[in-house]
Amino acid sequence: MVAMIFDRRSLLKGIGAAGVATTFSGLASAESGEGPAAGRFLIDLREVDRSDVPDEVEIVHDISEIDLLAARGDPEAVPGVDSTTPDVAVYQDNTGSVPENTGPPVEVDKAPDESGSPAWDEGEAPSNNELQWDKRAQRLGDLSDRPDNRRTIHDTTTGEGARVAVIDSGVSDAHPDLEDVVNEDLSENFTTDEYDFRPNGAGDHGTHVAGTVAATNANGDGVLGTAPDAEVVSLRVFSDVEGATGDVIAAIVAAANRGCDAANLSLGYPVPFVDPEKYPFLLALKEAYERAAAYAREEGTLVVNSAGNDGIDMDGEGILSLPTEAEGVFGVSATGPIGFLWDDKQHREDLALKRLTDPTSSPANYTNYGSAVDVSAAGGDYDPEAIGGGDEWFYDLVFSTIVTPDGDDGVETGYGWKAGTSMAAPQVSGAVALVRSLRPDASVDEVESLLRETASEDEPGGEAYHGAGHLDLRRLVKEAR
Missing domain, CATH: 3.30.70 (Alpha-Beta Plaits)
Structure with a gap:
């Protein structure tokens, strides 16, 4: 079994970090003289x-x-x-606001609890595939909670022929589940550092996102993406958690020029930089994103963005959440379960998705909401009161591909959990790949309509949290055929 990046004690230490609003210490721009947007x-x-x-x-x-x-x-x-x-700073959309894996590699069946005892008895740990509640809920491949002879999504399409740009911190093609996925020739570094399209110190945020889109489960015990036969183009815009708006805008246009069906953005401008009266540059940035999105749409590329993790009503007075609220950008909010696999025996009985405190379509406690949300998708959730307790609360986060530096100019590959609207957006980008594999000539408007019309309605929280509804791949591919 491939080592998974997770150590509970390190993880719990890591999540004491403050939210995005407190970690965003200043407006990095020409005026501040700091960060990649300086000057x-x-x-x-x-x-x-x-x-x-x-x-x-x-x-x-x-x-x-x-x-x-x-x-x-x-x-x-x-x-x-x-x-x-x-040209102001832009940030990854799960930075500091929700918990994630932060520890050294540990085998799944030897992950210790706080007392130092294994979290699972030998041989009783769930497989990597079983940890993917987001994919199991959508009946992808053999990840269904109802193992019978009914058709799965991948019986219809695996995204072959589609292409998704991951505009993020870079994608590691060293990962076994991504090595045959990333198009090196079309991938590029849009920052001003000296490295290539791979993470190179920029973190594994983009690698986790790419796994959600198109991981191949290469050895049978990895993770499976929504569209494992789709191609990923890594357009790196972060040198760390921070990037520059101009790099992002340039990457969106490049994604369109390189024939991408979707351009996945899991980034934004966190609180307090949401009030256009206080920060008038937001209006100029909004227009820039709208120009980029309009160009992308003309070229056949749907720009998909995470709604943000500040838990704010984007329709509220003095609120402008970018890029989500830019015209032409497809906004995605986050949902997630509470209680997935907290009972050690659930995975053995194929009942994990039936024994939840909150269903997988419940709005995540951190997600932004409002009329800019087009649909919701799985981004992971967590119970703050369970953190540090005996429950396996982290199983409610999204499990995907990650990498960590190996100390010798390389990376160690593995699997781990993250949560955020950053994790929800690539669920939709992968869905776009499925649609385009079935309807390669579909316009962006037609793809958007299919996503909205097939989304599951009447979900917890209502329209404010789900827009047209919750992403439903079964209905989507059935309608797209």
Whole structure:
């Protein structure tokens, strides 16, 4: 069995971290002089002629397809009052706000509890496949909780011929479940560091996301993605948990230019940077995202974004949550169970999804909500009161591919848990791959309509948390055939 990244004592120590709002210490931009966005700004070519941009201004990304340039230097050197806006920092959408795995590799059947005793008796640990409640609930492949002769999603399609861009911290193609998935030729680093499209110190957020989309379960005891025969294009925009808006905008346009069916974004601007009256640059960023999304849609690419983890009503006064609220972006909120596999015997009886305190479609306690949500999807949940207790609370998070540095310029591959709307968005991006594999000529509007029309309605929390409903792959592929 492949080692899984998890150590309970390290994990519990890690989740004492404060939420996103407190970890976002300042607005990294041209004014702050810190972070990857330092000294950076965007130039609007609808406000200034390209020939009037002075030579001393460095062009980091030419995004002239949507009349934008990402630049570095002195914005005042560019003529025109409205020609520039700060290129501000953007963050991964599960950073610091929800628990995740943080420990060294430990075998699944030897994960210790706080007393040092194994969490499971020898030979009694659930397999990696059994830990994927998100995929089992959707009846993917052989991961159904009802093992009989009924058809599964992958009997109809596995996403062959589809392509998904993961715009994130990079994707490790060293992972056995991803090594045949990542298109190296189309993948690229959009940051200004010296590394390639792989994580290279940027963390395993993007690798976890990519596994949710297209992991192949290569050795039979790994994890299975929604569309395991789809292709992933890794467009890295984070050097750590922080990136620059201009890099993200450039990556969206690149995803469209490279024929991607979906561009998965699991990122955003956390509280307190949601009030456009207090932070007017948000309106300029909104327009930039809308230009990028409109261009992507014209090229056949659906931009999918996580709704955010601040637990806020995006329809509230003084709230603008980006990129989710940008026109043309498909917003995804997060759901998750409470109580999955807390009973050690559940997995043996194939009843794990029937013995839940909260169903898998229950809104996660951290998810943003509001009319910008198009659908909800599995992002994982957790019971704060259970953390540190004897229950296996972490099984309610999403289990996927991860990597950690091995200390010798390489990575150690494994599997672990994360939760967030970051984990929900790739469920939808994988679903787009399934649709496009069945209907390669479907327009973006048609793909969106299928996602909404087949979503499961009347879920806990109602429309505010689920939009058109909860992602339902069985209905989706049936309708798309």
